[in-house]
């Protein structure tokens with residue numbers, strides 16, 4: 569069990585937002601649509617602040633702007649989904665990222681979404697159906713922790729990536745071998 573942390577509010581000035589966001593744009597991320605229901609209809613927003621937190625029990629987090637309509641819907645319904653996008657899904661990524669626009673997903677969802685209670689994007693690489701476990705407000709965002717009730721990895725294709733404020737996909741990995749290695753894997757589990 570890790571020791572409990574005591575948080576100390578520092579007196580140092582935070583770095584300017586622009587410097588912070590410029591630095592963060594150097595990190596290449598996968599892109600997901602966090603799905604929920606608003607007025608019973610599928611809704612989704614584009615997100616890169618998504619992470620696996622625990623494998624057993626399976627738990628993930630997403631960090632959403634607290635003012636986003638999706639954040640309010642997840643807090644109200646205690647349910648959300650995470651669809652991991654392929655490189656072929658830039659259109660829905662753009663659809664889900666326009667602040668203030670209606671981000672209903674009927675045109676993009678898989679109506680045969682099986683047992684998932686959250687909307688599932690058709691053609692996604694994978695989908696996690698999550699029950700809200702807890703939510704923590706941190707400055708202007710809320711971090712939602714979700715217990716994964718169903719995980720499916722049915723999709724095929726290359727992932728969609730976001731880097732330097734633009735969408736990309738993976739190059740063939742053959743050139744990324746560590747020096748002297750035959751494989752581009754650093755470990756084998």
Ligand SMILES: Cc1cc2nc3c(=O)[nH]c(=O)nc-3n(C[C@H](O)[C@H](O)[C@H](O)COP(=O)(O)O)c2cc1C
Nearest residue numbers: 613614615616617631632633636637664665667668
């Ligand atoms: C590639 C990309 C990643 C994004 N990641 C996040 C994120 O992790 N968290 C977040 O709150 N907003 C993120 N956004 C912005 C939201 O998609 C956008 O502000 C949101 O959909 C607006 O919702 P609203 O109209 O309900 O305010 C991202 C946008 C893009 C283009």
